[in-house]
Amino acid sequence: MYTEKFRPKNPSMMVGNEESRIGFINWLRRWRKGAKPALLIGPPGIGKTTLVYAAAESLGYVVLEFNASDTRTKERLSSSLTPSTHSLSVLGEKLLVFLDEVDGLYARQDYGGLEFIQGFIEKSNLPVVLAANLEDDEKVRKLLPKCEVFAFKRVPPRLIHLYLKSLIEREQLNITIESINKIVEHSGGDIRAALNSLQAVLASPSSEVLEVARDKRVSLRDALNTLFNSSDREEAKSALEACDADILEKIHAIYSSLVQSKVESSVLLRSLLALSAADELVSRIKRTQEWRQLRYFNAMLSHMIFDATPRGVVQFSQDAYPWSIQLRIWNDARVLRSIGRKLGSMLHTSSREALIVHLPYLAYLLSRLGKDETQRILREFTADESELRVLNKEVARFSK
Amino acid sequence: MEILLGEPFRLPRLGEDVFRRLMRDVRLEYDRQKRVFRTTTQTDLYQLSTLLSEVLKEPIIYTVKCFICGSDAGCTSCEYSNICDRLLVSQNCLCKNCLNKEDAYTLYCMRVAETSL
Numbered sequence: 001m002y003t004e005k006f007r008p009k010n011p012s013m014m015v016g017n018e019e020s021r022i023g024f025i026n027w028l029r030r031w032r033k034g035a036k037p038a039l040l041i042g043p044p045g046i047g048k049t050t051l052v053y054a055a056a057e058s059l060g061y062v063v064l065e066f067n068a069s070d071t072r073t074k075e076r077l078s079s080s081l082t083p084s085t086h087s088l089s090v091l092g093e094k095l096l097v098f099l100d101e102v103d104g105l106y107a108r109q110d111y112g113g114l115e116f117i118q119g120f121i122e123k124s125n126l127p128v129v130l131a132a133n134l135e136d137d138e139k140v141r142k143l144l145p146k147c148e149v150f151a152f153k154r155v156p157p158r159l160i161h162l163y164l165k166s167l168i169e170r171e172q173l174n175i176t177i178e179s180i181n182k183i184v185e186h187s188g189g190d191i192r193a194a195l196n197s198l199q200a201v202l203a204s205p206s207s208e209v210l211e212v213a214r215d216k217r218v219s220l221r222d223a224l225n226t227l228f229n230s231s232d233r234e235e236a237k238s239a240l241e242a243c244d245a246d247i248l249e250k251i252h253a254i255y256s257s258l259v260q261s262k263v264e265s266s267v268l269l270r271s272l273l274a275l276s277a278a279d280e281l282v283s284r285i286k287r288t289q290e291w292r293q294l295r296y297f298n299a300m301l302s303h304m305i306f307d308a309t310p311r312g313v314v315q316f317s318q319d320a321y322p323w324s325i326q327l328r329i330w331n332d333a334r335v336l337r338s339i340g341r342k343l344g345s346m347l348h349t350s351s352r353e354a355l356i357v358h359l360p361y362l363a364y365l366l367s368r369l370g371k372d373e374t375q376r377i378l379r380e381f382t383a384d385e386s387e388l389r390v391l392n393k394e395v396a397r398f399s400k
Numbered sequence: 401m402e403i404l405l406g407e408p409f410r411l412p413r414l415g416e417d418v419f420r421r422l423m424r425d426v427r428l429e430y431d432r433q434k435r436v437f438r439t440t441t442q443t444d445l446y447q448l449s450t451l452l453s454e455v456l457k458e459p460i461i462y463t464v465k466c467f468i469c470g471s472d473a474g475c476t477s478c479e480y481s482n483i484c485d486r487l488l489v490s491q492n493c494l495c496k497n498c499l500n501k502e503d504a505y506t507l508y509c510m511r512v513a514e515t516s517l
């Protein structure tokens with residue numbers, strides 16, 4: 001495997017995440033008894049595991065690794081606290097305890113992972129390093145305040161290109177520059193995926209095997225462009241599922257893409273309403289912590305957007321326009337309540353929901369239209385002058 | 401407004417509430433002496449652009465620095481710009497000029513080694 005063969009032995013031979021890499025090395029260099037454990041967090045394939053070994057190696061530590069996939073982890077962890085490991089350190093070995101993929105550890109049913117790890121962290125007088133793929137995991141999040149956190153992100157394409165090119169020159173591999181570009185483009189910022197593709201391409205140069213090697217993770221941009229443009233409902237769904245971005249981030253990006261596209265306003269309105277329903281659901285899930293419901297979320301969201309938007313009109317747009325739903329202290333509470341009631345009955349929601357969730361969308365939407373059209377739509381909605389005044393104020397919040 | 405990731409930048413006075421959110425939720429770094437902000441690996445870039453574009457009423461554009469020479473890496477003219485998501489990748493890149501140097505990888509590794517000393 002190229003991934004093993006080319007695993008960098010020294011932290012400075014790796015690429016990407018410079019600040020976190022350096023931060024982690026310094027953490028280990030300065031480690032003293034009683035220091036917080038380090039937590040490396042970030043997507044797969046960008047070198048978290050590699051860094052821990054390389055840093056340990058260069059600072060003279062021996063790594064005791066415990067992996068989530070090992071059923072005996074708990075037992076072995078407990079025994080690593082026993083005198084035998086201490087005697088090892090007495091013999092002059094500097095030891096480092098490494099718990100890789102702790103998010104996987106939690107997923108396992110057979111023991112109280114979080115409590116156990118927390119207890120372990122507190123008792124250990126060796127440096128402890130944890131690594132996790134999911135920041136969004138509620139349990140991993142609980143560890144954050146107890147740890148020195150080093151955040152890792154995907155590796156920028158040019159740096160992957162640089163790394164592949166250096167390997168290719170060093171090993172005198174025979175591959176065209178176009179193929180390198182393609183590998184980089186398909187890697188999604190994941191170096192493991194890039195190396196697997198490289199190996200696959202070299203094994204059968206004529207083939208288009210790039211996709212196979214890839215751990216199917218999709219960027220937000222690709223996912224949304226598929227969602228907006230694919231004519232296949234299932235493909236749209238898979239794309240959204242294969243994207244790791246936080247759910248709220250997905251909703252916000254769909255929102256900003258929609259409002260910056262040139263779809264007809266009635267279609268836009270329909271899409272935005274679907275989106276705000278989704279947003280409501282997410283906040284409910286976050287409130288009630290019924291995380292299991294999130295499993296169906298990507299499917300639901302993609303189907304709603306797929307059905308509401310015409311194909312090929314909307315493109316991903318990163319200029320996220322603000323839409324933060326804040327509960328302000330309304331000067332116009334009474335008027336707003338009546339607007340809320342009207343809007344709520346039109347949209348079949350409570351008036352509170354209409355005000356908090358839907359009104360900002362509508363106001364933003366209206367702020368993008370011409371003055372005359374805005375007034376025409378507002379007057380269709382209400383003839384009440386104070387309501388019009390408040391609505392115009394809402395719209396003005398979004399105008400320059 | 402353009403923000404060069406990882407580099408100091410100034411902001412107009414935004415009020416205590418916004419400042420508190422920038423510190424607590426967005427986890428932006430602030431240097432009290434120099435009165436400059438800086439994004440770190442902990443900074444939530446997504447929230448930062450949402451919040452700032454709302455209060456400044458203009459879009460926030462992120463650019464990244466070349467880790468070898470320190471200049472703007474030139475994201476807008478990057479050959480990979482269609483697949484590179486600035487919110488998801490780490491904060492430094494390479495400019496076209498440095499990328500094309502023969503010993504680019506060695507130079508890059510040396511810069512990392514220098515910085516970690």
Ligand SMILES: Nc1ncnc2c1ncn2[C@@H]1O[C@H](COP(=O)(O)OP(=O)(O)O)[C@@H](O)[C@H]1O
Pocket residue numbers: 002003004006007008013014015016043044045046047048049050051155163191192195
């Ligand atoms: N930043 C990097 N620089 C160089 N090679 C890397 C980097 N990240 C990953 N690799 C390669 O990919 C393989 C898998 O990386 P790994 O450390 O297991 O990633 P993670 O733990 O983040 O999932 C490594 O063996 C190495 O060959």
Ligand SMILES: [Mg+2]
Pocket residue numbers: 048049050100101131
């Ligand atoms: Mg790993």
Ligand SMILES: [Zn+2]
Pocket residue numbers: 466467468469470471494495496497498499
């Ligand atoms: Zn440069």
Ligand SMILES: [Zn+2]
Pocket residue numbers: 156157158475478480481484493
């Ligand atoms: Zn770029």
